[in-house]
Amino acid sequence: MKIVVLMKRVPDLVEDLEVDGSGKALATEHLKLTVNEFDDHALEEGLLLKETSGGELTVVALDAADVDKMLFTALAKGADRVLKITGAANVEGNTGLAAVFEEVLSAQEHDLILTGVQAADDRDGQLGPIVAALLDVPCVEVVTQVEVGEPGEGMVTVHKEYSGGVVAELEISLPAVLGIQAARQSPRYAPVSKVRQIQQSATIETLAGAGESSGAAAGGGSGFSVVEMTAPETGAGAQMLAGVDELMAVLEAKGVV
Amino acid sequence: MANDVLVVAEHLKGELGEITFELLGIGKTLAAALGGQCVVALIGGNDGMVTALGAAERVVRVDGEGLSDFDPDSHGDALLAVYEAVDPRVVLVGYTSMGMDLASNLATRAGVPHAASCIALVEAGENIHATAQLYGGKLNVTSDLGGGRCVASVLAGSGAVEAGKAEGAPATESVAAPAGRGRVRFKRLIEPEAGDVDITAKEVLVAIGRGIGSKDDIEVAEELAEELDGAVAGSRPLIDSGWLPKTRQVGKSGLKVSPKLYLALGVSGAPEHIEGMKSSATIVAVNTDKQAPIFNYAHYGLVEDLFDVCEELTEAIQEKKG
Incomplete structure (x- = not known):
């Protein structure tokens, strides 16, 4: 089975996020990017599937800051191939990104395409369903478990989560796209020494993306502009307390202690 | 193109989800502003649902095998x-x-823009403006969806359920179900396992997030919860890490809770989490990140290390109890 994992880098939410002078975009000066945490789960689920059912796992990502490190880490974790798409840095939103991925996937063998269920910057929808719609293959979002059918059946059985812990079991014919919410286990850790070692011996395949010219999707981008980006007033609703004494007084007043 | 919304x-298990009524409330206001109708697409529903959708002007049904x-x-x-068929x-x-x-x-198949994670939609001149909660709730982004057709996916809790709830007999019409492609097959629904503490029944919840750092440290939260006669709940990452059972998850894919006191320790307050706890009577947030979105929903906030607060608070309560 050919498994392809689509990964992207997103602003690190642990850091402070600042809006730039235009008021419409993130200030990039101190912006730190990190791997979309759900993509990390997608990679983990893909690796688990490869370990139990065999196959080849390829990770595809757009060229971005520190993307090499992310791809070498994927190799260190057990990916067979990593593919970096260059020349498409100015694609906008998931709509633009999906168009680039569609083009790459059309030229790569793929049975199962995994990606994160969502990302922190999904202004124009989620990557998985857009890629699936462009490829005209089925897609299921919010997946927490994937089981591969018997060889030759060409299908997977997945768990899709609803609220309240209710789960639907669905059977999906391949090729298909799955938006992974959580892998069956926490994403594995690749020791720095192993990543360094891989860096010496392995190579990242590069592929030129057509960028803006590609894709049937709305104008190659999200198709709509940002009017304003604002930070919600921190503590707008909260009365800030100075310490545990004050907290204790609140709890007493509310009758919980 | 009509001006309809x-x-x-x-629906799940034969019941319409609350989100449907929230969307109806938002849709009615927007349709009125646009001079159009609020129309509901009901796929694989039943007659009872049509009656419950009385707030809509029209209901378009698609019924067929497997829907x-x-x-x-x-x-x-x-x-x-x-x-x-509707051309909204x-x-x-x-x-x-x-x-x-x-x-x-x-949106992709229709070739129209889609604004995701929206909390508000307004008509601005000829255009539709959508405000979305992005970056884990750290930023609100308002987009101009233009003067044409568009899709918006709306976060639960953005509208009032009551605004879209009315019994009635809206006009109904049917659209023929497209031929099934059989690429995805529904097998069954699996209900969550019961047996653990029911966090929806507790008056006090000590909720922990990523800030807790390690599984062993959950103990301090448990100790505090015990003193408060409550239980420990958690945000998604803790459940995914296997640190807490699924029965303790608060949020979009977990449980909705509204205790007397919701004490959030090291919970950043991503929209998915907020959805599950924002109706709590009193919300207290403790976080070292003063930018954490949880402070926008909390009634009281403390920018401090959660372990210090946990320890001191546990001691203070024990002291009070004597």
Whole structure:
């Protein structure tokens, strides 16, 4: 089975996020990017599937800051191939990104395409369903478990989560796209020494993306502009307390202690 | 293109989801501003649901084999058929598990823009403006969706359920179900396992987030919860790490709680979490990140290390109890 994992880098939410002078975009000066945490789960689920059912796992990502490190880490974790798409840095939103991925996937063998269920910057929808719609293959979002059918059946059985812990079991014919919410286990850790070692011996395949010219999707981008980006007033609703004494007084007043 | 707003109804186990009524409330206001009707797309529903959708002016139904249970593929095809028949200005979908399957699929196939994770939609001149909660709730982004058709997926809790709840007999029409492609097959629903503490029944919840750092450290929260006669709950990452059982998860894919006291320790307050706890009577947030979105929803906040607070508070309560 050919498994392809689509990964992207997103602003690190642990850091402070600042809006730039235009008021419409993130200030990039101190912006730190990190791997979309759900993509990390997608990679983990893909690796688990490869370990139990065999196959080849390829990770595809757009060229971005520190993307090499992310791809070498994927190799260190057990990916067979990593593919970096260059020349498409100015694609906008998931709509633009999906168009680039569609083009790459059309030229790569793929049975199962995994990606994160969502990302922190999904202004124009989620990557998985857009890629699936462009490829005209089925897609299921919010997946927490994937089981591969018997060889030759060409299908997977997945768990899709609803609220309240209710789960639907669905059977999906391949090729298909799955938006992974959580892998069956926490994403594995690749020791720095192993990543360094891989860096010496392995190579990242590069592929030129057509960028803006590609894709049937709305104008190659999200198709709509940002009017304003604002930070919600921190503590707008909260009365800030100075310490545990004050907290204790609140709890007493509310009758919980 | 009509000026109608098409609301996509969501149902599970024969019941309409609350999000449907929220969307109806938002859709009615928007349709009035646009001078159009609020129309509901009901795929694989039943007659009782039509009555419950009395707030809508029209209900467009698609019924057919395999549509009563949700599968993203056939419901996606059915929604596209409704969209083409109604030709609405705006389509409202829940930013929910089902909605995430439908919104991007429809927008891509119809070739129209889709604003995700929306909390508000307004008519601005000829255009539609959508405000979305992005970056884990750290930023609100308002987008101009233009003067043409568009799709918006809306976060649960963005509208009032009551605003869209009215019994009635809206006009109904049917759209033929597209031929099934059989690519996705619904097998069964699996209910969550019971047996653990029921966090929805507790008056006090000590909720922990990523800030707790390690599984062993959950102990300090448990100790505090015990003193408060409450239970420990958690945000998604802790459940995914296997640090807490699924029965303790608060949020979009977990449980909705509204205790007397919700004490959030090291919980950042991503929209998915907020959805599950914002109706709590008193919310106290403790976080070292003063920018954490949880402070926008809390009634009281403390920018401090959660372990210090946990320890001191546990001691203070013990002291008070003597």
